[in-house]
Amino acid sequence: MGEYEPTIIAFVCNWCTYTAADLAGTSRLTYPPNVRMIRMMCTGMVDPKYVIKALLEGADAILISGCHPGDCHYINGNYKARRRVKLLKEILPRFGFDERRLKLTWIGASEGVDFAKTIKEMVTEIKELGPNDVREQMVL
């Protein structure tokens, strides 16, 4: 294999970012093929377990993305997500996971461009960081 290709797990909300991702796809906005999208109903339902599991299984980065503040289909799920990410960003770096490996963004339904841009930027950033240490790890 040539250049190291990171894998990003994206937990996207059904209402906004999933739509944006779809728009990016249908608009043929090119973004790197490194992202695996998992549609959730809301960012507010992304359990910290999911993030930890994905990182421990070798995901190079996690993106959680949903509706802009005030815009959540479920009123306030995105605020809840923000606190959880804040928590994880306190914990993960202590064990050597670079803080940049977890990203929370707000990408609205019509922001296909922003979705593509976010993925591109993330891939570039993670390429610079190099692979998740887990990949080297024999046992967990």
Added chain:
Amino acid sequence: MTRKQTDLGIPVGESDLLESVQEKVRACMQCGTCSGSCANAFAMDLTPRHLWRLAQLGETEEIFNSKTFYLCSACYYCTLRCPRGLKLTETMGALKRLAADQGIKKHKQSSNFYDAFIKTVERYGRVREIEFINRYFFSLKDPFLPLGFTSLGLKLMRKGKISLQLPILVPIKDDKGKVKYFEGRFDKLFRKVEELEARS
């Protein structure tokens, strides 16, 4: 006497002299488009908007104390742009006429100037500067006034801006059968204008 009414049948209060002017600007909402538009506003003591406001309030004295309406050069910008569709240039004209009709002293000079101008035009179909200015000076009944303009007059004459060339006049009878001398038959034109103005 039947009272004037608005479109919805609201009777409108009246004020003597300014009535016709008030009528024209009642709907003004002081948005200031006219003042912003006015090319001569810099020279005016009151902005057009200010003037309309005074008209709405029936402040006759203040209005005629102002030179604003005489400074209107009738570019029609304000009329073109007024969101209320008010005929503002016309209203400026109406104020000029009122000032003239009333013989308001302050505006004597201006109204005589206009008068002299239009009389010359009526007679020759063009401005004949010498006669125009003589009429004007004469109307002011101030023998010393022309002296102040002598040097300007000579300067203009030297440059050929005004000439002493004499017109060829034809005798024409007016309505009352009185013979007057004109350069052409412009009386009809003026009468037509009067008619049109009366209609609007």
Added chain:
Amino acid sequence: MKKKIGSTLVVGSGISGIRSALDMAEQGYQVTLIDKEPHLGGVLTQLDYQFPTDHCGMCKMLPLVERDSSSQYCLRKGLFHENIDIMLSTELVAMEGEPGKFQVTLRQKSSIVDQERCIGCGECARVCPVEAPDPFNGGLTDRKAIYLPVPHNIPNAYVVDLDACTHCGECEKICPTHAIDFGKEERKKFRILVVDDELIVRDSLKEWLLDEGFDVDMAESGTEALEKMSKEHFHLKLLDIKMPGMDGVEVLKRAKEIRPDLPVVMMTAYATVETAVEAMKIGAHDYLMKPFDPDNLIPLIVNLYHDIQSAGVKEMEVGSVILAGGFDSYDPSTGKDTYGYGLFPNVVTSLQFERMVSGTGPNQGKILRPSDGKEVKKIAWFQCVGSRDQQADADFCSSACCMFAIKEALLAKEKSEGQIDTTIFYMDMRTFGKDFQRYRDRAEKESGVHFERSRVHSVETTGKDDGTLRVAYADTTGTKHEEDFDLVVLAAGQRPPTGAEEVAETCGVVLNPWGFCQVEGFSLSRTSSEGVLVGGSFSGLRDISESVIQASSASLEASRLIHSKGGGLAEEVSPETGFRDVSREMPQVLAVLCKCGGTLSESADFDEISSWLEAQGSVTGVHAIDSLCTHEGWDELKETLQGNSANRILIASCMPYVYARKLRELGRSAELNPELMEVVDIRTLAFPGRDTEKEAVHQEVRAVLSMGIGKLKGMDPLPVATSRIVQKALVVGGGIAGMTAGLAIADHGFEVTLVEKAAELGGNARTLHRTIEGHSPQELLEESISKVEKHPLIRTHTGAKIIYSQGHVGNFSTSIEKEDGQGETLDHGVTVLATGGIEAKTESYSYGESEAILTQHDLEEKLAEGGVEPANLKTVAMIQCVDSREEPRNYCSRICCQSALKNALFFKKQNPETDIYIFYRDMMSYGFMETYYSEARKAGVIFVPYDVGQKPEVSVEDGRPRLSALDPILGREWLLEPDLLVLSTGVVPDAGREVAEQFGVEVNQDGFYQEAESKWRPVDFIKEGVFMCGLAHSPRSIAESVAMAEAAAQRALRILNSDRLASGSVVAEVRHSLCALCERCVAFCPYEARHHDEDEEMIVVNELMCQGCGSCAAVCPNSASVLRGYRDQQVFEVIDAALENVV
């Protein structure tokens, strides 16, 4: 859900059309939703950001109960509902019959592209040689003649703009799925008769038309033509007007007798155009101008051909019609255009600006100058362009532009991180809606948006030809300024929608003097034609929340009508059972691969993918289909499922959205719960041109398939739970709003209990005697009270109060104390709170110190009692915004300006000599109310603006008020000694806070009820089953209260309609054995759908209220709370699958 007998046609699919359609559909009616555009969503497809969150949230309009009946994804993307038929590019062309039973004729334009076959690959647009301005981007960009109407809509099929299309046929050739058909084959069967006395015309036409593939015959005279017509069949006749003997018009008349349905197109020279127009009136289809140039003529004829040949005409019967045609924007280039719109590229309309900030806009959301693409640093907004301008024939306010401008200024600030300078030039900032004033204040104080009270007269260049615009204006003091801007945004006002007159004529509705739909009396949705309702901006521009309210009011009236004609009776729909019980089976996945018509073959090897799939543990079958989106493909799938033992289906194709509806049908036919089907998008991954190697594509495709399988494996759908509904309503508050809501519900056959705390019904309306329009509130009141009292289904308790309420949607229990002190407990399924508002008390401006100082309300009463004699009044002064629009009561009470205008006009009518002064901050004469403002000005009412920092001062001397105030124009003090000083103190809620507590709902900081979402759910509380209307929500006029009451009733009826209601399949549940009762989920549930049942010692989920957001599941540390369809195991499987290839 029960299905009602009856159907409705909704014309226009903007926000209000969608709201009306969903309302009716949720109630169980069959709805046909049409739009003349090829896309759903109206103007909102172009607007990404909406006040006050400055984002979207449209999805919140989707059904909250019976969620599975409709789409559950972004509403901007698209919509489906089981009871809604959507027909795009369709117009209403005829309507006959009577209310309750209209026969309507719909005409659908052909888009040339088969919407089912089109896969949205865009190849056609790539080869199309024609460029035309793209209306989606307000003309700021170009698009091809074949194009996607809205980039984010689905189904995202291309359509052909026949006006721009040159019929070169390139797209038809390249289309991989043969979805484009210009009908060249069919043309052979299309017979055209050319009638002209000149041989050369006949010959050349024949030659050109034959070249285009048509079948042509000719006649040299009218007589010959008629003869041919009587013998042979033609599809189109081209008829010359000037012919010797029988002229064209005569031929047309006769032709219409022989073959009335044959389209005839007149051919005319310039001289006879008027005749041609006449001919149109007697039935000609169109006319063509001579001399002919084949390059122009042929496309015209081909268009005619498509028009005639492919227009689908559909006739149907509907009970009522809702017109929701929206509005058009004023085109600033028409008229005087002193702002140089269309001349200066950097002058744009607000709609164009909206596109400029959009991610799908011309610069992907970057705000750049259209002239040179340079960054914008300074923007000016000009308000009232084509509004409040009699020279533009607009003596009205467009109501929404002020908020629109503030929002746009804030967006500019946000997008530029505060770097863009923003100035809004305005006359009156009309922030009359709920919370608008605070929004404005925040924009000014927190975000630094500059507000300049000035109407700019014109825009010029700087003379440097650099695109920069020079704006000169005079400020309030009269000082002139000159300022340069990069961009000028014009708040283009409202105009009636194109085709409004035709629609009005078809439906027999009356338009107002400005061409908008006229509404009747106190209704905002009834038109002059019974059974035809109007929603949204077609009766004058409205903001989203008002549109939504009015749309619901329209659907309520539509439903009430159908019901009264016997059409609303419920019919039980066979429950959606018949799904196989697969809960005890091991997962067996059938994988279905769509090859997308072979378009993906270069980039992906389907055989390889198939064999990989076969090797996956739970996959029991793999089936590849050429094109799943075609009928053939779908039938093939259905056939495959017949007798197949698979209990999970994985479809790998494109756009999962498109399949949401289809899967439901498939589920029914295959007897498999659609929750056990999953669609994954492999097309985007495998689409050629992504510059990715085959192996990489395969890897991605495998991951995506694997994730789909993972998700499916863990699916164990339970039957969707239903809850019992007590089909009765409680209405609290017996004012106009409460009575209207009560009547609307009772008229649908449901019991209503109306509780009023006062001794009599009527509320505020009791003291209102006339409206500014001249309607009589007293008549409305009498009529309403009498209807309420006579209604067999309404029980009224006056002098009664609420003691306690508990329960949840469908099952409330409320105790009241009646007038006689007796208690009673009521069971009800819904609650409508209409507790009203009252005029605010004041101590400002020496109120109470003089008899001559009154509030507007005092004045109203005094006038009614004859306590004020207008003839004796010399001077009257009114002060607006008393204690309002500044903290703590920082909101506009919306009705005070109308009251002031109404009373001022009344005084002037009674006694024109009375001097009337109105001291105001911004005159809030929104909408068509502006006329009355103009009228008051014309009547000589003197309006004096004041600044909140420099209010008028009032003192009382010898019992007489003295008022002094600054006139900013004149720059001097007013000193008045009015006979009457009238204060507009505004409205405060009456009992809001207290009642809200009893019913467990929220109020805002001003004590008005807090709606679930100000735009999309304006009459709902967050707590499902409780609704609000009238002044208790926010200040509003009687008509606006009525509309809101109808909207609240409409929302209530959607619940009352059935004795059982279902939630959705994605709902939360509790695993009680694991639950520690920490109640964190209860606190986190945004819908109050959970509670701790202390008797049972368990957390109980109300499935009807649960919307499936899953925040309960995420907050629960040991997953005792789970969301169906998103169990931990499933998500883990999906994560594992996603990372399968990562080592």
Added chain:
Amino acid sequence: MAKTAKIDVKEQNLLTALRGFFKALLEDGDMEALLVPQHLPMKNVVMPTLVTDPEKSNTADPLAPVFPMNAAKMVSRLTRRPVGGRIAVVLRPCEIKAFIELVKLKQGSMDEVILVSMDCYGTYGNVDYTRFAGDDGADASLRFYENVVSGKGTAWEDIDISPACKACEHPVSESADLQIGMLGVDTKDHLLLKAMTGAGEDLLEKLGLPEGEEPEGRKKAIEDLVSDRVAYRDKMFEETSEATSDLNKLTAYLGNCVNCYNCRVACPVCYCKECVFVTDVFDHEPSQYLKWAKRKGLIKMPTDTVFYHMTRLAHMSTACIGCGQCSNACPNDIPVMEIFRTIASYTQRAFDYEAGRSLEEEPPLSVFKESEYSEVTGGKD
């Protein structure tokens, strides 16, 4: 204004004085019951006991430098539903903090309890204590106290108080209703009794004890102790951070973990009935293990070890009150407390939260604000 009284010691020993006080609580304080650690007769262990008969509190020993469990869990059991009478519970500061967390999580209620705290000098591990105590527990407690007061410190032979206690910066509870003060108090003469709440004052009133006064030296004594402990704690943070700073190190750190979940059972704030890691969520398909193994050629069994600890950190570090029972419970001597406290120092600070400090503070992950932590999203709303 805190009201103070004193428990006379005079001629008695400390324990006798305390026992008298406990008895009085039941007799004069209108308490239905008393929860207090006592030496159990069958073996020399100290366990919380629920006492209703005043005569049966005669082996009470809150001074014993041991707490085999965090008694907050017991108080939680007693108060999850109305117990039907007021109970005084004698707890260590860390137990009170744990109980406060549990109350926030609806696992207990303050309604019927009076919290009585003792200044805490730390505890030995269970096994160590048995050795230290020998046959006479009561005597051992006094001996321990004597050592501490005389400046000999807490160490005895090769044993010392647990690292959790050494790092504990809360030897004195600020949240109890009644505080029994020893630090800086002339305990030969009396023990300080301080009412910290209204309920505590009421109780003091009823007990009719002689008035006391907070001695001048107490504040300083507490500060000195705390500063020692903070120094220890900070060093511990540093060492633990270093020892777990990357995944390799973390794996090594947790290397001995056998997924017994004892740490979470012992944890007072891990309130789940059953940890998610022992539910069917982690009951993987046999084939799944094979799949995982195939990816790298091997996997460690049992799986999900690091996952478990990290998840528990995510779930509970904001509620960690640092009692150290996790380490106490670990059969393989993994320094669980160290890693929890280290991470908790970050997570609690991030949310400006201190576990167990006050009932008023909402658990960080149970609340949110519309406008906060914009740095998480790069400053964007």
